[in-house]
Amino acid sequence: MLQFDTIAGLRQQLRSIRSTQSIGLVPTMGALHEGHATLLETARQENEVVVSSVFVNPVQFNNADDLARYPRTLEADYNLLDAAGCDLVFVPSVSEMYADSPLLQLNFGALETTMEGAFRPGHFNGVGIVVAKLFNIIQPDRAYFGQKDLQQVAVIRRLTKDLSFPVELIRCPTVREADGLAMSSRNRNLTATERTQATLLFRALTQAHKMLTGGHTTAQTKNAIKALFESYPAFTLEYVEIANADTLQPADEILAPGQTAICLAAHLGKVRLIDNLVF
Incomplete structure (x- = not known):
């Protein structure tokens, strides 16, 4: 090299x-x-x-x-x-x-x-x-x-x-740890406790996907994810959005296969984490 x-x-x-x-x-x-x-x-x-x-x-x-x-x-x-x-x-x-x-x-x-x-x-x-x-x-x-x-x-x-x-x-595609956390250079800055807590992001994405495909509206889904993060005071949620995977503009419903993205960002201690799920 x-x-x-x-x-x-x-x-x-x-x-x-x-x-x-x-x-x-x-x-x-x-x-x-x-x-x-x-x-x-x-x-x-x-x-x-x-x-x-x-x-x-x-x-x-x-x-x-x-x-x-x-x-x-x-x-x-x-x-x-x-x-x-x-x-x-x-x-x-x-x-x-x-x-x-x-x-x-x-x-x-x-x-x-x-x-x-x-x-x-x-x-x-x-x-x-x-x-x-x-x-x-x-x-x-x-x-x-x-x-x-x-x-x-x-x-x-x-x-x-x-x-x-x-x-x-x-x-x-995003590469994940065995527990679902998206691999990121910023993960190195997490404490051992924060590293365990950080799996909440993927759990939130998984819950949102299940809700959307189960018939919940985008508004209901986003509110549920916001409530989830509020129950974990270590986190400060910046945003959760359901959007077009190409334009990143908000989507009010599930789009064609591969076109719906659930995106979120949150602070955990001094580390800002982002993740998304496209389906």
Whole structure:
């Protein structure tokens, strides 16, 4: 596995590869886990060359404490990337990616006014900027993202369409622990007690799915999930929404197969957790 920390070096390496071999990209912010390994393995199966990036992108954080707490485990990340079949890894510094603070402002319309966008203003602008830069630098044929960040995938799909990036986006299923908790880099920041409590998210999603498919309305389902979280004072629920899985706009009823998403976000101690279920 080759490692690069400059844009120029990575571009030079990819220049000869691009004309003859397909490139799959797995963008990450590090603190890698088995969910990332699954993305890498899928990219390995579908492309001749796999590139990954490890970059904690400061412009997508609207909370300085959240940025400071984000786990950084670079040596372990290298080991996982290598074992999962990554060919090239791009690990730039902040100054390499942003010689100056970016002035560009991206507007994703209704996609950034609901759920994550409503609670994290400016977040998707930062996501859009860094992904656009990676697409421009690497020019992959395919890019792989996990379903756990469903709204992020929708934003990047819009970015790709609006800017005509010749990249196929692949949304891969959420990888879960044995007890249902969605794998996430932020899970490392949970205490042992909080880690046990965190399974409430998946239990809530499972209950919501059962209610919706059992004939309850979206309003009844959302109220039940809110009441569930209120019975666990360790949590602060930010939102629970039932939405179109592609547009992320609220849905008043179950949609076509694969189009209904139950999404939620909650704080547990100092850790903010998100999860979703698409059915």
